[in-house]
Amino acid sequence: MIRVRGLDLGYGDRLVLRGLDFRVHRGEFLGILGPNGSGKSTLLHALSGLLAPQGGTIEVGEQRLEALPSRLRAQILAVVPQTTEVRFPFTCLEIVLMGRYPRQRGLGTVTDEDLVWALRSMRRTTTTHLKERPITEISGGECQRVVIARALAQDPEMLFLDEATSSLDVRKKLEIFEVLQNLNETRGLTVLCAMHDLNLAALYCRRLMFVKDGRIAHDGPTDRVFTPEILGEVYETPMEVQWHPSHHRPFAVMVPLAAPVREEEEPLEVGGK
């Protein structure tokens, strides 16, 4: 599905990621993890064609990513960004219908099929009740779910989520990931998500890729790479990993830092002399 060879990514003179090589196969559920600033978002930007590589190639299917026409690219891959700010009061249904743009021809008349897809996607993300509400008047979490619905309405083969559920509460997070897992298992939707929530990743991602210091530090099935050694190394934090007795997934527990970082106390000078 995706094939990355010798990929160098960066902004201007600064390289963020160097010499990446990996493949993502159809139907994978891949979590991209790593500390802040390690380049998770940069990688997703490049894979979605937003950021041109400074070296190396990205192939989607049989084609080079940059050679794909925009609409065709949007039929294959949909992206849910970290945050979305809309200034104009489109209704949520109008926003979700925009997800049908890559599948419309000519001047973009909305067909019954488009409506069906939009309504279905809204049902999947439990946003149906927001249909006629202006997107400018709903909460951040609701907005994020509407944007996820828009991505699903694209009917993509691959879905990229860039910290897309960070602003949602626990219940909504799980609901979204259940939907993704369901689409992944029943329809072969390939899911790539950059995330911070280790336990959410462990629960749903079957493969994890750890990005650190400009390269891929570890990459493998969750069961094998979700270990205290790897987590500790990547996040420079002691971690314990346990397996949950009932649902048989690993989870990580933070351990307080052994040598807490203390600020040097400087005596405050009060008043002048």
Added chain:
Amino acid sequence: MKVTSLPAVEIDRTLELAEARSRRQAGRRRFAAACLALGLGLAVSVILGTGIGRMPVGWGTIAAVLLGKLGLAAPAVDRTQEVVIWGIRLSRVVLSGLVGASLATAGVVFQGLLMNPLADPFTIGVSTGAAFGVALLVMLGVGGSFLGLSPLPLGALVGALGAMGAVLVLSRESGRIRKESLILAGIVVSTFLSALISLIKSLDEESLSAIVFWIMGSFSGRGWIHVGFLLPYAAAGFALTAWHARELDILALGEEPSHHLGVSVSRVRFRLLLGSSLLTAGAVAVSGVIGFVGLVVPHLVRVLAGPSHGRLLWLSALTGALTMIWADVLARVLLASGQELPVGVVTAILGGPFFFYLLKSRRSRGIW
């Protein structure tokens, strides 16, 4: 008897689809009704605007002249009245309508593209470019006529397009046009050109009043030739913007989402900028700088009809035409002395307070 029935879920979904479909149909009907009402209002306004003026003309005479010109009746006999009605009044009403429609449409596009409901057709310096073109010609004392047209509109057009070109070149960063750099480049270009205009004004005091009068905007003394001059730019601009109305909706969400939804952002944004700049440049070239219509009209229509550009463009164009026709009628008749006001002054005096009211009103608050 066995009744075959759909599962409850299926019925729910069918109902939901039917409801969504009928809502959209109702929306389309409302849009059609609004277009029809505005179109009728426009037709009535054209006739009323032709009838109102210093020299009284009867409605029967207007009808006779119009029908005669359209070849539906015998040509009118009174040459003076024919010239006043057809050559002076009607051409001016048509021109003001066309300019109003152009500025309002350009306003819609700029507001959508820059994701800023406070943008207007002059935000990226198109008007200053036009004013500079005129100031330069006035200073150089270029006179005469070109195809029966004074050279000033041409200077304005070249100035406006030149300024737009400069802004586009300055705002390109590694092959992409970003909206932040677009606004910044617009400010740079228009500040620079403003300084040059001031320089011209102070170097050549004789041209001062001509430049100032032109900048304030007026339809005084304009005729069919100006309509003919504006028409190709207006037509090309309308066509480009209407063609990309759907993309404009998506671009109003921002650059990244547009990219992810399959819009080739740079290309479409360039076309839309080109279209709206053609509209603005054409309008400024024939009438000078007329403010507020391009800002207030799209804003008002968006509050009333929602932000979807497929509708916004048409409704704004019609409303802009109506507004400008009546603003120009006011400019002609407001002063008892019979002197004309620059129409730009009328739109600013009416538009300012009205815009303030819009900002404060409850319904538009969601937009900010």
